[in-house]
Amino acid sequence: MDKIDIEKIRNDFPILKNKINDETLIYLDNAATLQMPKDVLTACDNFYHDAYSNVHRSSHTLAIKATQIYETVRKKVQKFINAADTSEIIFTSGCTASLNLVALSWGESFISAGDEIVITAMEHHSNLIPWQQLALRKKAKLKFIELTPDGRLDMNDAVQKITSKTKLVAAVHVSNVLGVINPIKKLASLAHKVGAIMVVDGAQAAGHIPIDVQQLEADFYAFSGHKMLAPTGVGVLYGRKYLLEKMTPVMYGGEMIEHVSRFTSSWAEIPFKFEAGTPNIAGVRGLGAAIDYLNKISFKMITEYEQELTDYALNALKKITALTIYGPLTSKERLPIFSFNLDKIHAHDLATILDAEGVEVRAGHHCAEPLMTDLGVIATVRASLYIYNTEKDIDILVEAIEKARNFFNHGN
Ligand code: 7TS
Secondary structure, eight states: OOSOOHHHHHHTOGGGGOEETTEEOEEOBTTTOOOOOHHHHHHHHHIIIIIOOOSSSOOSHHHHHHHHHHHHHHHHHHHHTTOSOGGGEEEESSHHHHHHHHIIIIIHHHOOTTOEEEEETTOOGGGTHHHHHHHHHHTOEEEEEOBOTTSSBOHHHHHHHOOTTEEEEEEESBOTTTOBBOOHHHHHHHHHHTTOEEEEEOTTTTTTSOOOHHHHTOSEEEEEGGGTTSOTTOEEEEEOHHHHHHOOOSSOSTTSEEEEOSSOEEEOOTTGGGOOSOOOHHHHHHHHHHHHHHHHHOHHHHHHHHHHHHHHHHHHHHTSTTEEEESOSSOTTBOSEEEEEETTOOHHHHHHHHHHTTEEOEEEOTTOHHHHHHHTOSOEEEEEOOTTOOHHHHHHHHHHHHHHHHHHHHHO
């Protein structure tokens, strides 16, 4: 297959056959969560039917089967992001939990008063508030790398902001508002030059572009299952082994210990010392199936097709008069995530009209309030696409926006 077969792909996603408000569902809220293919739904279902049990506890056959499935997925994740070792893969409940783990564990131990934490002006709250609160607790300084006028990261500013006082640089790999792909490797080089660590929020990258944590030189890389075709409630934190080994757990309980006495405890090896309690085992099984599905399609196909969709959508959206698009207007180093406002129409009103046409988009601040402030708005409408979307979906979005424009113009 040298060109993506969209009809076949669409058939893999049963939900796309649904009607919304009597209209064909046009799902354009993929940055919030991706829909799941049959392979993932079946894998989770089969797990509950045939292998459901707890992991790393009991020694009966079913428990061994569940544990094998769980650890096989860890290995799959390791390969998926090219981590050096399976012990560097921690299962969490999602990207937010992964980033908080780094802030509460590494941050709590290794950030001191006067240190600098550098993040970017386009962070999701999940990669902002953990550092903001850490900085407040530690009397450290939080600094922001600003954006260029077209919504890309200003690398000249990065060079200025990352100094000998910097201990940690954290950046989003792909912005959930602007769609830009950030030059993580360059940021990591700047961070490492001054002895800082590089934390990457990969929530919008996993499932869209290939991730190679070693090539990126990431020290920590966080992502969520539900944004890469797996169920909600499961995510990953990748961390370099020597860093994870130095870190203390932040959650205590079952399965993360070596020995416990009344007054002291010692911890299990990595990654288990960070996996207290019963994990989302079926979710992990789904994550494994999602990785298989992505590999089956191949990232070459996925990135090529997303590029086509980006070009097509940018062309179409740019033609709508009175539409302000936030983020780069060229498709280079960018994914098909488009934030915009129409005239002075409130984003939520526009989203409601689009919903009536079966077009599912998100309106709001997209958990990036400081970025909204920088853009001079309180909210945007966001249409975000994935490989099961088509040029026709974009045409319908554009028609629906035009319809909304006419509706509001006549309403005035
Ligand atoms: N980082 C980025 C860049 C995100 O887009 C999101 C979720 C998160 C972190 C948090 O992921 P979670 O799975 O832990 O919630 N972003 C969105 C969004 O843009 N719309 O809904 C959720």
